[in-house]
Amino acid sequence: GQNIDQPTEMTATEGAIVQINCTYQTSGFNGLFWYQQHAGEAPTFLSYNVLDGLEEKGRFSSFLSRSKGYSYLLLKELQMKDSASYLCAVRDWPYTGGFKTIFGAGTRLFVKA
Amino acid sequence: DADVTQTPRNRITKTGKRIMLECSQTKGHDRMYWYRQDPGLGLRLIYYSFDVKDINKGEISDGYSVSRQAQAKFSLSLESAIPNQTALYFCATSDPRQFTDTQYFGPGTRLTVL
Numbered sequence: 489g490q491n492i493d494q495p496t497e498m499t500a501t502e503g504a505i506v507q508i509n510c511t512y513q514t515s516g517f518n519g520l521f522w523y524q525q526h527a528g529e530a531p532t533f534l535s536y537n538v539l540d541g542l543e544e545k546g547r548f549s550s551f552l553s554r555s556k557g558y559s560y561l562l563l564k565e566l567q568m569k570d571s572a573s574y575l576c577a578v579r580d581w582p583y584t585g586g587f588k589t590i591f592g593a594g595t596r597l598f599v600k601a
Numbered sequence: 602d603a604d605v606t607q608t609p610r611n612r613i614t615k616t617g618k619r620i621m622l623e624c625s626q627t628k629g630h631d632r633m634y635w636y637r638q639d640p641g642l643g644l645r646l647i648y649y650s651f652d653v654k655d656i657n658k659g660e661i662s663d664g665y666s667v668s669r670q671a672q673a674k675f676s677l678s679l680e681s682a683i684p685n686q687t688a689l690y691f692c693a694t695s696d697p698r699q700f701t702d703t704q705y706f707g708p709g710t711r712l713t714v715l
Binding site: 592 | 605641642643644645646659660689691701702703704705706707708709711
């Protein structure tokens with residue numbers, strides 16, 4: 489079946505580094521996305537990986553290994569405002585016919601002072 | 602100004618009522634989507650439209666219908682609402698001309714069906 493797994497919750501300290509892991513099993517692969525979602529708000533785009541390796545964007549980095557079906561999101565110099573849910577999503581279209589982006593349930597990150 | 606807007610933002614209704622959720626965008630994107638989000642579950646696709654004349658069912662379309670009135674407008678209807686349709690609903694848009702074809706989400710509509 490098609491599935492995305494990520495931890496339900498994580499806690500980290502302000503100023504620290506945290507890594508949020510995501511593993512996926514999909515019929516095809518056409519890119520992996522990370523979104524940030526504050527409670528009750530819209531998901532906002534953070535990063536996109538389609539090739540293996542690390543993509544860095546300011547305090548946020550995302551890594552992909554397609555052979556392992558694995559990605560992580562790395563957040564550096566954590567700030568209180570980083571407290572949010574982080575959604576991992578894989579696009580497996582057009583390999584399976586109908587359009588589909590599969591979303592994980594999200595990892596709720598708590599940043600403490 | 603928001604690029605993707607949704608109305609209403611909150612709605613409480615009763616079982617059996619017809620409900621319409623509306624989505625408008627000023628991003629100029631051809632592709633539009635409707636998702637629902639439930640606690641502990643990932644976003645699930647209800648319907649999507651790649652242009653004004655194109656409508657496609659997603660993974661959970663039963664009980665829902667959509668209308669693409671223009672490039673900028675995509676409405677979701679619940680013909681006869683039921684309590685298990687209580688959820689947070691998001692509209693999203695994307696532009697296939699962008700390499701990533703990233704989806705951009707509206708602020709959401711919180712729907713409660715009593």
